[in-house]
Each structure stands twice: as C-alpha cells, then as structure tokens.
Amino acid sequence: MSAIEVRGVDRVFTRGRNRVDALTAVDLEVRAGEFVSLIGPSGCGKSTLLRLVADLDAPTSGAISVFGKTTRQARLDQDYGIAFQQAGLLPWRTVTANVELPLKLHGMDKAARRARVAELLELVGLSDFAKSHPDQLSGGMQQRVAIARALAEQPRLLLMDEPFGALDEITRERMQNELVRLCAETGAAVLFVTHSIPEAVFLSDRVVVMSPRPGRITGIVDIRADGLVPAHDRAAGVREESGFFRAVAEVRAILHGGSGIPAPDGARGVDLR
Numbered sequence: 001m002s003a004i005e006v007r008g009v010d011r012v013f014t015r016g017r018n019r020v021d022a023l024t025a026v027d028l029e030v031r032a033g034e035f036v037s038l039i040g041p042s043g044c045g046k047s048t049l050l051r052l053v054a055d056l057d058a059p060t061s062g063a064i065s066v067f068g069k070t071t072r073q074a075r076l077d078q079d080y081g082i083a084f085q086q087a088g089l090l091p092w093r094t095v096t097a098n099v100e101l102p103l104k105l106h107g108m109d110k111a112a113r114r115a116r117v118a119e120l121l122e123l124v125g126l127s128d129f130a131k132s133h134p135d136q137l138s139g140g141m142q143q144r145v146a147i148a149r150a151l152a153e154q155p156r157l158l159l160m161d162e163p164f165g166a167l168d169e170i171t172r173e174r175m176q177n178e179l180v181r182l183c184a185e186t187g188a189a190v191l192f193v194t195h196s197i198p199e200a201v202f203l204s205d206r207v208v209v210m211s212p213r214p215g216r217i218t219g220i221v222d223i224r225a226d227g228l229v230p231a232h233d234r235a236a237g238v239r240e241e242s243g244f245f246r247a248v249a250e251v252r253a254i255l256h257g258g259s260g261i262p263a264p265d266g267a268r269g270v271d272l273r
C-alpha cells in the first residue's frame with residue numbers, strides 16, 4: 001500500500017499580479033515503510049509539498065492521497081506525526097505536558113502516558129528537562145521535544161521538515177541513528193525535508209531532488225541501488241561505505257544540474273524526469 005500518492009500536483013501562489021509556481025507537475029509515491037527525502041535549493045517547494053500532504057494547504061490542481069484517503073481524512077484520523085522547522089511547542093506547558101498532548105487527546109490513561117513520555121524523553125536525551133518549559137530550552141532541545149511528540153503515537157507515517165536543522169553535528173548524527181532505529185521498530189514511512197546531502201543519503205531509501213522556479217522534481221536517486229542496505233537497517237558505519245559516497249556524489253550531481261552518475265551495470269540509480 002502507498003503511504004502517500006501525489007499525482008500531477010501544481011501549487012500556484014498569486015498575490016495581485018505576482019505569481020509563484022511553487023510546484024509544477026509533481027508525481028511522487030511513498031510506499032508504506034519507505035523513507036523518502038526531499039532535497040533542493042531554498043524556495044524549490046519542499047515545505048509546500050509537505051504542507052499539502054499534511055492538509056495545511058491545498059493543491060491548485062492534481063491530487064494527493066494518504067493511505068488511500070483524502071489528506072483531510074488522514075489528518076482527522078491522525079494517521080501521521082509531524083515535526084516541522086519551528087518546534088511549535090505550547091509555551092505554557094512543560095516538556096512532559098507537550099509530549100503527552102497527543103496521547104491525552106486520544107484518551108490514554110495517565111499512568112500509561114507518563115511511562116510513554118519518560119521513554120520518549122530518554123530517547124531524545126531530555127529526561128532531565130521533563131519539568132522545564134520550552135523557553136528554558138535551547139532551539140535544538142525544543143526541536144527534540146517536538147520530535148518526541150511526533151513519535152508519541154508510533155504513527156505509520158512521519159512528515160518531517162528539517163527537524164535536525166538546528167542541532168549540532170554530534171546530536172544530529174545521534175538523532176539520525178535514533179530515527180533509523182525508530183523507523184525499523186515501528187515500520188513507519190517518512191517524508192523528510194533536508195538541506196543536507198549526507199543526511200538525506202544516510203536516512204533514505206530514495207532521495208528526491210527538486211529545483212526551483214517552477215518547483216519540480218528533477219531526479220530521484222535510489223540509494224539502495226548504490227549497494228546500501230534498506231534505510232531501516234542502516235547503522236552508523238554506513239557513513240563510511242563507498243556506496244554512501246557514491247550516492248552523495250549522485251545527489252550532488254543532480255542538484256548542480258548534472259544528470260547523475262550511471263550505475264556500473266548500466267542500470268541507472270537515477271530516475272530522471
């Protein structure tokens with residue numbers, strides 16, 4: 001089953017005489033359990049695409065479904081967790097109260113909620129800050145709270161917009177490793193926006209490269225074709241493998257307007273559109 005299906009999607013913003021073609025003719029499928037990253041220069045429509053999937057905006061034309069449902073129905077059914085650039089925490093609630101909010105809304109009893117929140121805070125390394133308020137945390141720590149909240153209900157789909165952008169490099173790699181482990185445990189599909197090529201390659205089964213004006217998909221790199229194990233099975237050491245560097249070079253080549261590097265057996269790891 002598809003987690004996400006995007007078919008022929010355009011998104012045009014108009015204000016007065018100004019017209020921005022944020023997305024043009026975007027076709028994309030994310031399969032259940034698959035990890036797909038979107039990468040591209042600023043303004044190429046990555047966040048717009050994520051917002052459309054999350055039903056925070058509507059396409060000008062084309063259609064999007066999430067687990068076979070309309071985006072609206074999927075939102076109402078809370079079929080996915082969201083972690084966006086801005087942490088979006090409620091300032092008057094403690095860290096614990098922020099993370100447990102989705103569980104509370106779904107009627108989980110207090111003891112089970114507290115146990116789950118303790119587990120999640122441990123995971124993101126914030127157990128000592130359970131009683132703090134967001135304004136007592138750094139930007140990166142707030143982002144980790146938002147990630148814990150997105151994971152609270154073990155959703156089968158995660159929509160993540162540069163969730164690790166504000167983190168230092170060491171914490172960032174640790175969070176990437178944790179995200180792989182979590183996806184392996186839960187089997188969740190992920191649609192992930194990033195500006196980092198190594199991050200996209202390490203985390204993904206496929207990396208979707210986009211270009212601006214009009215925002216469109218210029219290439220898709222299948223990371224598994226470079227000899228890497230599926231995204232769910234990756235360990236930190238993958239960052240040292242030759243296939244990893246090959247995939248990084250392929251993504252970089254497409255980003256810089258090249259056509260990618262053909263795989264040695266003639267099969268192309270790059271699906272150019």
Ligand SMILES: Nc1ncnc2c1ncn2[C@@H]1O[C@H](COP(=O)(O)OP(=O)(O)OP(=O)(O)O)[C@@H](O)[C@H]1O
Nearest residue numbers: 013020022040041042043044045046047048049215
């Ligand atoms: N609500 C809006 N009204 C008008 N234009 C918009 C709106 N939202 C996005 N845009 C425009 O659509 C284009 C794509 O924006 P988007 O935020 O999706 O890019 P992005 O790839 O996520 O960029 P970044 O990497 O900088 O976050 C940009 O030109 C932006 O100015």
